[in-house]
Amino acid sequence: MSARRVDLLVAGGGPAGLVTALHAARAGLDVEVWEPRGGTVDKACGEGLMPGALAELHRLGVDPAGHALRGIRYTAGTTSVDAAFRRGPGRGIRRTTLHDALREAALGAGARIVPRRVGAFTQDDTGVLVDGVRAAYLVGADGLHSSVRRAAGLDLPAAPRPRFGLRQHFRVAPWSDLVEVHWAAHAEGYVTPVAPDVVGVAVLAATGGGYDERLRQLPELADRLRGAEPVSEVRGAGPLHQRVRRRVAGRVVLVGDAAGYVDALTGEGLALAFAQARAAVAAMVDDDPERYERDYLRVTRRYRWLTTALLAATRPAVGRRVLVPAARLLPGVFARSVDALARPVD
Numbered sequence: 001m002s003a004r005r006v007d008l009l010v011a012g013g014g015p016a017g018l019v020t021a022l023h024a025a026r027a028g029l030d031v032e033v034w035e036p037r038g039g040t041v042d043k044a045c046g047e048g049l050m051p052g053a054l055a056e057l058h059r060l061g062v063d064p065a066g067h068a069l070r071g072i073r074y075t076a077g078t079t080s081v082d083a084a085f086r087r088g089p090g091r092g093i094r095r096t097t098l099h100d101a102l103r104e105a106a107l108g109a110g111a112r113i114v115p116r117r118v119g120a121f122t123q124d125d126t127g128v129l130v131d132g133v134r135a136a137y138l139v140g141a142d143g144l145h146s147s148v149r150r151a152a153g154l155d156l157p158a159a160p161r162p163r164f165g166l167r168q169h170f171r172v173a174p175w176s177d178l179v180e181v182h183w184a185a186h187a188e189g190y191v192t193p194v195a196p197d198v199v200g201v202a203v204l205a206a207t208g209g210g211y212d213e214r215l216r217q218l219p220e221l222a223d224r225l226r227g228a229e230p231v232s233e234v235r236g237a238g239p240l241h242q243r244v245r246r247r248v249a250g251r252v253v254l255v256g257d258a259a260g261y262v263d264a265l266t267g268e269g270l271a272l273a274f275a276q277a278r279a280a281v282a283a284m285v286d287d288d289p290e291r292y293e294r295d296y297l298r299v300t301r302r303y304r305w306l307t308t309a310l311l312a313a314t315r316p317a318v319g320r321r322v323l324v325p326a327a328r329l330l331p332g333v334f335a336r337s338v339d340a341l342a343r344p345v346d
């Protein structure tokens with residue numbers, strides 16, 4: 001029996017996979033997304049869309065509801081420093097709301113979403129064969145622990161000093177329209193308003209331990225949340241740092257976290273995933289996948305630089321102690337760094 005043919009098979013129906021499918025369907029490709037999890041997909045995420053990510057969604061005509069984000073506040077104990085986004089607000093958007101909006105847009109554009117997992121595949125010069133389906137290209141958008149990446153031989157050994165993230169939502173009126181980053185000796189807490197009565201709180205740390213234990217390391221934040229009803233279960237993800245040899249292997253192309261990830265501490269994962277999806281589809285439409293390898297390095301350069309530098313600076317205890325006072329002393333530098341996060345990824 002001959003294989004059924006599609007132009008593009010996307011492994012993973014998270015934000016990267018759905019935006020890839022949306023661009024591809026609008027470019028006239030026959031697209032199928034395989035996502036094993038049915039219904040609305042949730043995930044551990046800080047849920048802060050930087051202004052560049054929001055602009056990328058608006059370019060696609062997707063406008064999910066959420067809470068406007070005016071900038072970023074770094075805080076440690078009683079010291080804090082704010083910087084506003086200079087190019088318009090970002091938005092705190094629940095992952096479930098984002099997923100529903102992207103899914104609807106992808107389906108509306110003609111993509112098919114199928115409840116299947118991408119397993120073993122083979123490829124030749126003209127396509128990829130996956131479980132009876134022959135696709136001109138296979139996109140691995142299957143997240144941090146991408147099995148497509150592994151099967152294509154694109155994994156690199158695990159990075160040292162792994163960090164993990166956990167998040168939960170609380171019913172409480174947001175006390176700020178800034179993303180608040182609370183710095184402590186061994187953890188950071190990220191507060192993102194996502195609705196008039198709900199905030200999401202993500203905690204990142206290199207150490208193990210449960211959510212409550214990590215939150216106890218951030219007493220000012222724990223005080224804010226005292227008595228607030230948790231309105232979601234705790235979800236986690238990690239190790240965050242995923243190193244990747246390259247993003248293209250023949251007709252297999254990686255986007256989103258599958259393509260490599262440094263850390264969540266600058267909140268840029270979604271902006272990058274959307275920009276990568278756009279660049280990857282443009283390269284596949286022109287049948288020039290290697291161009292995406294170059295475009296990937298270009299669109300992620302600033303993120304890789306800034307995130308690696310911030311991680312290195314805040315790994316030693318002294319770096320974490322001086323970060324917020326230093327940002328207060330050098331408000332121009334802090335404002336420029338926040339502006340860099342807000343810029344469109346191109």
Ligand SMILES: Cc1cc2nc3c(=O)[nH]c(=O)nc-3n(C[C@H](O)[C@H](O)[C@H](O)COP(=O)(O)OP(=O)(O)OC[C@H]3O[C@@H](n4cnc5c(N)ncnc54)[C@H](O)[C@@H]3O)c2cc1C
Pocket residue numbers: 011012013014015016017034035036037041043044045046047048049050053116117118119141142143144147148164165166167202203236237238255256257258264267268269270271273
């Ligand atoms: C704690 C934390 C906080 C964060 N905060 C922010 C933030 O504030 N702002 C921001 O922009 N980013 C943030 N990020 C990063 C952001 O969440 C990710 O960059 C984003 O989810 C990447 O989307 P993705 O589609 O690549 O992967 P995912 O969202 O992980 O989706 C991958 C999908 O692939 C599916 N899948 C897996 N294996 C297969 C397979 N074999 N076949 C088919 N499907 C498969 C999975 O079911 C899943 O639905 C944060 C991340 C963490 C962990």
